[in-house]
Amino acid sequence: MSATPGRRRSGQAAATNAPQAANAQAHPDRTARRARDRGRGARSRQPWWRGPWLIPAIVGLLVLVVVGLLIAGRQQSAAPSASQAETAQVVAAVTSIPASTFDAVGSGGLTNPLKPVQLSPLTGPNGHPEVLYVGAEYCPYCASERWSLIAALSRFGTFNGLQLTTSTDADVYPNTPTFTFAKSSYSSQYVDFVPVETETRSRAPLQAMTPAQQQLFNQLNPSGSIPFTDVGNRYTGVGSGYPNDVLAGKSWTDIAAALSNPSSPVARAILGNANYITAAICQATGGQPSEVCAAPGAVQAKAQLGG
Amino acid sequence: MALRSEAQAAAVHAQPSVVRWELPAIITASVVGLAISLYLTSAHYDQVALVCSVGGIIDCGSVTHSAYSELGATSLPISALGSAWFALAGGLAILRTANPAWRVASGPALAQLLVGAAGLGYVLYLVYVELVQLHRVCEWCTAVHVLVLAVFLLTVKHAQEAQPASD
Numbered sequence: 001m002s003a004t005p006g007r008r009r010s011g012q013a014a015a016t017n018a019p020q021a022a023n024a025q026a027h028p029d030r031t032a033r034r035a036r037d038r039g040r041g042a043r044s045r046q047p048w049w050r051g052p053w054l055i056p057a058i059v060g061l062l063v064l065v066v067v068g069l070l071i072a073g074r075q076q077s078a079a080p081s082a083s084q085a086e087t088a089q090v091v092a093a094v095t096s097i098p099a100s101t102f103d104a105v106g107s108g109g110l111t112n113p114l115k116p117v118q119l120s121p122l123t124g125p126n127g128h129p130e131v132l133y134v135g136a137e138y139c140p141y142c143a144s145e146r147w148s149l150i151a152a153l154s155r156f157g158t159f160n161g162l163q164l165t166t167s168t169d170a171d172v173y174p175n176t177p178t179f180t181f182a183k184s185s186y187s188s189q190y191v192d193f194v195p196v197e198t199e200t201r202s203r204a205p206l207q208a209m210t211p212a213q214q215q216l217f218n219q220l221n222p223s224g225s226i227p228f229t230d231v232g233n234r235y236t237g238v239g240s241g242y243p244n245d246v247l248a249g250k251s252w253t254d255i256a257a258a259l260s261n262p263s264s265p266v267a268r269a270i271l272g273n274a275n276y277i278t279a280a281i282c283q284a285t286g287g288q289p290s291e292v293c294a295a296p297g298a299v300q301a302k303a304q305l306g307g
Numbered sequence: 308m309a310l311r312s313e314a315q316a317a318a319v320h321a322q323p324s325v326v327r328w329e330l331p332a333i334i335t336a337s338v339v340g341l342a343i344s345l346y347l348t349s350a351h352y353d354q355v356a357l358v359c360s361v362g363g364i365i366d367c368g369s370v371t372h373s374a375y376s377e378l379g380a381t382s383l384p385i386s387a388l389g390s391a392w393f394a395l396a397g398g399l400a401i402l403r404t405a406n407p408a409w410r411v412a413s414g415p416a417l418a419q420l421l422v423g424a425a426g427l428g429y430v431l432y433l434v435y436v437e438l439v440q441l442h443r444v445c446e447w448c449t450a451v452h453v454l455v456l457a458v459f460l461l462t463v464k465h466a467q468e469a470q471p472a473s474d
Contacts, residue, residue, distance in 0.1 A: 050467045055460055062456070065431060066438075073438040202440055 082164040082252060091162050091179075093256035094147060095154040101271065102155075102297040104262035108272015112304045113241035114231070114280050117220060121284070122233035124192020129232035129284035131191055133181065134209060134217055136199040138168035141240040142227040143178035144247055147255065148273035149229070150179060155278055155292045156285075157188020164252050168201050173244040177252045182206055190285045191232075198226070231277070232284030235305065241273030275301040329465035330404045333419075333458050337397025340454040344393055347371060347386035347447055359446055367445035375436045385433070389451055392426050396458050416466050423459035430455045 082090070124130030133149060135142030143166065150159060161184040166175040181195035196213060200206045209217060220236050221228045229237040246269040247255060258266035279302035282293035292298060350357035351371055359367035370376065376384055399419045402409055409415045430452045437444050 054467065055463060058460065058463065062431075066434060069435050069438040073442060200440060204436075204440060 086253060087162075087164050090164060090252045090256040091159070093259055094150050095159055095162075097151055097154070097259055097271065099155075099291075099295050099297075101260065101262050101267065102151075102275055102278070103295055104297075105268055105271040105275065106297050106300045107275060107304060108242070108268035110242055110269070110272040110276070112276060112301075112306065113239075113273060114229075114235040114237045114276055114305060116306055117230075117233060117236050119220075119233040122216070122230060124194055126192050128188065128190060128192045129234075129281070130230075131193045131232065131281065131284075132213060132216065132230040133193070133195040133227065134213070134229075135181075135195070135197060135227035136203075137165055137180050137182065137197055137201045137206065138171065138199055138203050139226050140167040140171055140173035140176045140244055143167040143173070143176035144240040144242065144244045144270075145227045145229070145237075145273075146178050146181070147247075147270045148241055148277055151259075151271060151274040152277035152281065153186060153188070153191070153193055156190045156281060156289070157186055157193070160185045160187075165201060168203070173248060176244060176247055177250065177255060190288050191281055229277070231280040234284050235280040237277075241276060242269035246270075271297075272301075276305065279305050327465060327468060329461045329468070330400045330410075333400040333461045333465075334397050334404070336454045336457045336461070337393045337400065340451055340458070341390055341393035341397065343447055343451050343454070344386045344389035347451075348384050348390060351376065351384035351386060357447075364442065364444055365446055366443045367447050370437060370441055370443050370445035370448060375433075375440065386451075388429075392422070392429075392455070393458075396422050396426065396462075411469060416469065419462050420466060423455075423462040426455045427459045 122130045122132065131149075131153065135145070150162065153159070162179045162181070163183060164177070165180045166177055167173065169175050180197060182197045184195070186193040186195075194213075196207050196209050198205070198207060198209070216230060216233075217228060218224075220230060221238055223238070225238050227237075227239065231237075246265050250258075250266070255266055255270075258264040259270060261267055262271070275297045278292060278295075278298045282288075282298060282302065283305070285293070287293040346355065347357075349355045357368055357371060359365075371384075371386070376386075378385055378388060396419070399415065399422065403415055403419070404410070433448065434452060437448070
């Protein structure tokens with residue numbers, strides 16, 4: 001019996017192996033060690049990716065990744081959720097504010113938040129003057145500005161698909177109640193609204209500006225701050241038009257309810273800012289529609305717009 | 308005895324006509340994954356009801372109708388991408404099963420590995436979305452993720468065990 005695997009192919013090989021067989025009988029331990037060494041040599045010659053450890057290593061790595069994501073998910077709290085009924089109620093409140101309430105608020109005691117610009121008119125996808133908004137879901141100042149934008153734009157057209165969310169809890173004015181434009185649409189015969197929500201509440205990429213939007217954003221807003229609003233290349237606004245602390249500690253329904261009271265700080269802030277935005281849009285639309293643009297609240301804001 | 312078994316195994320590896328068990332397993336996993344992905348695609352378009360838990364952390368409705376359920380700015384659901392992936396992974400496995408030369412050639416094996424790795428990478432992104440962004444888990448999606456992982460591991464196992472044509 002030979003300790004060497006394989007067939008003897010010639011008499012020379014048999015003769016060569018004969019002393020080895022005798023040696024194996026004389027030194028069984030040494031022979032076994034040599035066999036083991038040969039096995040190790042064969043194993044070390046196989047590519048690393050054929051190793052039996054590869055699949056367990058992949059599974060282990062994936063388990064570590066998922067555990068890491070679970071920990072990250074616990075640290076980043078979820079946005080407070082709203083029921084469909086609550087969403088419908090709040091959206092209805094902010095999109096159907098009576099003209100008399102806007103007029104009673106006027107400028108709301110706010111200083112003009114918009115700056116006139118001199119560029120060729122910005123036209124939207126439907127050929128109307130375009131209102132470009134660039135913001136992000138995490139951003140607390142975008143959160144407050146959206147209330148005014150929605151209130152103002154609802155005087156010119158109709159929103160669909162607005163959802164409630166809050167700003168991030170990891171920044172100033174944490175969890176400011178607001179909406180997201182990410183899945184919304186807007187239709188109007190006077191103005192085109194083009195929103196870009198660049199990041200989610202947890203700062204993941206969401207929507208990207210087109211090259212033209214990016215160029216305009218860089219040109220009119222060199223600091224790169226958000227929210228950025230461009231009303232038809234006639235007026236721009238950077239940041240929120242009113243102090244964020246007005247909304248602190250309030251829920252969506254608290255804010256929605258306060259909008260019906262023109263003397264409440266919430267209504268004066270949101271609707272005062274909305275009147276400035278309304279007046280700016282009216283400048284871009286040539287005063288259309290007249291019932292909105294000739295309203296006392298818009299006229300009062302227009303007087304302070306300049307440009 | 309052990310040495311004899313290794314020799315027998317090597318003989319099996321060297322024969323491209325032998326279909327190892329991993330390829331039929333990949334085909335089976337791909338068929339199941341394709342069926343689930345098509346179901347999720349139909350549910351996304353509200354053509355069929357989505358049977359799952361709602362309201363808690365296990366909430367597939369929130370996940371499959373979230374802002375992340377569609378590809379970028381398109382209205383194409385990512386479950387359609389999943390359907391295409393399972394069709395590709397299963398199709399490659401069928402071709403390799405049917406064609407002895409493809410079974411041992413490095414090109415198709417590498418293609419199958421790349422498809423598997425791409426699928427696994429996208430699954431990790433989707434798990435990130437579920438756990439970190441949405442704080443919701445979709446059980447149907449998890450079944451799909453497990454099947455993608457299974458296809459990838461089976462592909463790795465097949466590549467490890469298969470004897471290259473040049474050996």
